[in-house]
Amino acid sequence: MERTLIIFKPDAVQRGLVGKILARFEERGLQIAGMKMEQLNDDMLQEHYAHLRDKPFFAKLTRFMKSVPVVLAVLEGVEAVDIARKMCGVTNSREALPGTIRGDYGMSVQSNVIHASDSKETAKKEVARFFAAKELFHYERADFHTVYAEDERNK
Ligand code: UDP
Ligand code: MG
Secondary structure: OEEEEEEEOHHHHHOOOHHHHHHHHHHHOOEEEEEEEEOOOHHHHHHHOHHHOOOOOHHHHHHHHOOOOEEEEEEEEOOHHHHHHHHHOOOOHHHOOEOEHHHHHOOOOOOOOEEEOOOHHHHHHHHHHHOOHHHOOOOOOOOHHHHOOHHHOOO
16 A cells, blocks of 8 residues: 655635545545645745755745645555546646646646645655654555455555
8 A cells, every 4th residue: 555645735725625626536545544734834845845946936836835724635545646646637737637636626837736746755755744653544444345356455
């Protein structure tokens, strides 16, 4: 089982889309391992978006990300990182394919509805950055044996 970090960005919170988008992940079969609301600050964002620190849009991006509290979720499942990333769609919402979250709900590059970890390594770091061990839960969802075939359950 893999875990991945999803952030419901300020635009998702402001537009009341958190529940709808979370439902898409849950219905796909990804289960919630942890979830909370938090007001991000500059220190957290400097770390989370370290790869973008030199970009001209960095200051605008951090201002946006701390404009209202965001909802953070850790989702768990077989190949969860790749699945969530594919469901998310490409960075520019205007180019994201219909059927993806950004492609269905977004019109913006910056305000692109959710963040999803981009690799297994990043996911591990991001989950640990935002969640303490005691905030994460592993349990067997009631539909686990139906969602996965027998040989897929230990992956
Ligand atoms: N972003 C932006 N302008 C850009 C590129 C990215 O405002 O030209 C923002 C956007 O919100 C994006 C975030 O920075 O989701 C992180 O960028 P990254 O390249 O990691 O894209 P992602 O992995 O979120 O698709
Ligand atoms: Mg990224």
